[in-house]
Amino acid sequence: MEHRSSQWYGGDDRNAYIHRAWMRRGLPADAFDGRPHIAIANTASDLTPCNAHLTEVARSVKEGIWAAGGVPLELPVVSLGETNVRPTAMLWRNMAAMSTEEMLRANPIDGVVLLGGCDKTIPSLLMAAASVDLPALVIPGGPMLTGTFRGEALGCGTDVWRLSEEVRAGTLTNEQFHRSESSMIRSRGHCNTMGTASTMGLLAEALGTVLPGLAGTPAPDSRLLEMSHESGRLIVDLVERDLRPSRLLTKASFHNAIVTLAAIGGSTNAVVHLLAIAGRLGIDLTLADFDRIGSGVPLLVNLQPAGTFLMEDLFRAGGLQAVLREVQDLLDPTAITVSGRPLVDHLNEATVWDASVIAHREEPLQPDAGIAVLRGNLAPDGAIIKPAAASIHLLKHRGRAIVFDSIEDFRARIDDPDLDVDADSVLVLRGCGPRGYPGMPEVSNMPLPKKLLEQGVRDMVRICDGRMSGTAYGTVILHVAPEAAAGGPLARVRTGDWITLDVHRRRLDVDVPQDELDAREPNQATLDGFAKPRRGWERLYVDHVTQADTGADLDFLVGSSGDAVARESH
Structure with a gap:
């Protein structure tokens, strides 16, 4: 087959001469004689501490690519460190995806290896790969040691x-x-809980984009480098077979990812990321699919925040493949992986070595662990809750709303001893959605009032149009859509309104007649709290970001654009 890179390097004209000459610096003489050129999209950065070791991983990938007859080319891409970037890394997920997509399309490459770890890096890389649709695979950087x-x-x-x-x-x-x-923080690697980083690494394998058996390997484990070398060899084969994301990432793949999300007790952030990736491919994935597919899936992984153990324990107990073998009957057998074989074909020898970490199907930690999608007059387009991390006694609840108009308002008043709040109150925080903040920050798991903590209260019902960290826990309703800043009813709730939550019935309502709720105008403090950027990326983001129920992507980035470059520059 003729490789895409030959459009740059093939022939004897001036343009081909320029492309080859400027790239020759140390490459072998036959580098431009039909070898596939492979980009290594690397999110390593000293300011993304969870990804800092990916430069070492890239070296193993390069060796594997050379060994398989390819030409490896490292491509640094936008890196988002969850712990450092302000106001929230989610503000730039779409920018990272867009810039990576454009660099992959613009350069003379035939395939790409995606190196990510920290929360937003794997989602942004997969969104980019889905849009440009070149052969691609993911290497998750892995969790840190305990x-x-x-x-x-x-x-x-x-x-x-x-x-x-x-x-x-x-x-x-x-x-x-x-x-x-x-x-x-004991070692290199991302968070060792079942937070967003761990979740997205595992889901990348469930989607079929990771060498089977690799996801969840701890960052310091030498087997990460061994399998990174093998991934380098595999990407060359993917190019030769022309196995692209559009063939791997199907509705069946997302079905398997949703089953996996429930079984591992994964992060709620995965919902918005999977919706965005599917949107890049034109796949009709909705919130209803998460509830329909995931609601009856048992929780099998006993990891924080929903359980006790940590990622190093999951790896020694049998890893993701052992989990998936327990729920193999719930998986779609038609979904294939980068190996070219169905995901389910890789599960035959998987074994649970420690049932205290990975429960057997017959004795799950919880029988129904999927993300629950709530609807009602407070969330017409949906909101989500993670029952596995919530308090059972609060899954059906009625309480008075205590409303905060912004994060600043919340921080100023939550510990006020005169705040009229008790354990049955429902804390409501608005102005934290994709447009409102902007960027949908991880603030939904609001700290409880100090005076209630001192009384021994450790959980309350909390409602927000933002997100929460995948490492967080509690009875938290989040991703409320439409958000307050997009005209959602959350903007019209008032302190003292009664709110009813019924997770079993999938309802979230404010007990106010609909005509009265519709007639209310948001108060000035609410309006003042919404983001009003004047320029730059924030302005572009606020003007074009979609709501949480469709992935919070930019509206003009939905859909795949392919790998074609329109014009020659020389």
Whole structure:
């Protein structure tokens, strides 16, 4: 077959001469004689600490590409570090996807290896690959090893939330809290809980875009480098077979990803990422699919925040393939992987080695663990909740709303001893959706009022149009659509309104007559809290971002554009 890169390098004219001459710097003489040219899209960055080791991973990938007869070309791409980027990394997920897509299309490459780890990096890379539709595979950077503090294992993120609430409750000193910092992050790699980074790495394999058996390998484990080398060899084969994302990522693949999301107790952020990836391919994936496919799937993985253990334990207990073998009958057998074979064909030898970490199907941690999609007059286009991380006694609840018009308003008032709040109240935070903030920050798991923490309260119903960290827990309703800034009813809720939640019936309502709710005008404090960017990326984002129920992508990026370059530059 003639490779795409030959459009640049083939022939004897001036343009081909320029392309070859400027790229010869150390390449072998036959580099332009029909070898496939493979980009390694690398999100390594010192400011994305969870991805800093991907430069070492890239070296193993290069060796594998050379060994298979390809030409490896490292391509640094936009990297988003969840812990550092302000105001929220989600603001730039679409920009990272768009810039990566454009660089893949613009350059003389035949395939791409996608190196990601931290939360937004794998979603943005998959969105880009889906749009440009060149042969591609993902290498997740893997979780860090388990750190300990005072003799107990620490879960990244989850124990930050837990320990910080203990400080506010007065049961842990600030000195002890700060001492735990150096114990929390033990090694290279992303968060070791079942947060968004772990979830998206595992879902990338469930989607078929990762060498089977690789996802979840801890970042310091030498097997990550071994399988990265093998992935380098495999991408050359994908190019020769012309196996593109549009053939791998089908409705069946997303079906399997939704089953996986439920079985592993994965992050709610996966919903908005999977919707965005599907949107790039023109696949009709909706919130209803998450509820329909995932609602009856058992929770099998006992990891924080929904459980006890951490990613290193999941790996030793049998990993993702052992989980999927337990729910193999729920998977779509037609979905294939980068191996060219169906996902289910790779599960035959998978074994659960520790049932305390990976429960057997007959004795699940929870019988129904999928993301629940709520609708009602408070969320006409849907909202979601993760029952596996919620308190059972709050899954059916009625309480008075305590409304906050912005994050700043929340922070200013939540610990006010005069705040009229009790354990049955429903905390409502608005102005945190894709447009409102902008970027849909991870603030939905609001800290509880200090006076209630001191009384021993550890969970309350919370409602927000933003997101929450995949490492967080609690009875949190999030991704409310439409958001307040898009005219959603959340903008018209008032403190004192009664809110009814019934997860079993999939309902979320405010007990206000519809005519009265529709007639209400958002108060000035609400309007003042919405983002009003004047220029740059934020202005483009606010003007074009879609709502959470369709993936919060930019409206003009929905759909695949292919790999064709319109014009020659020389």
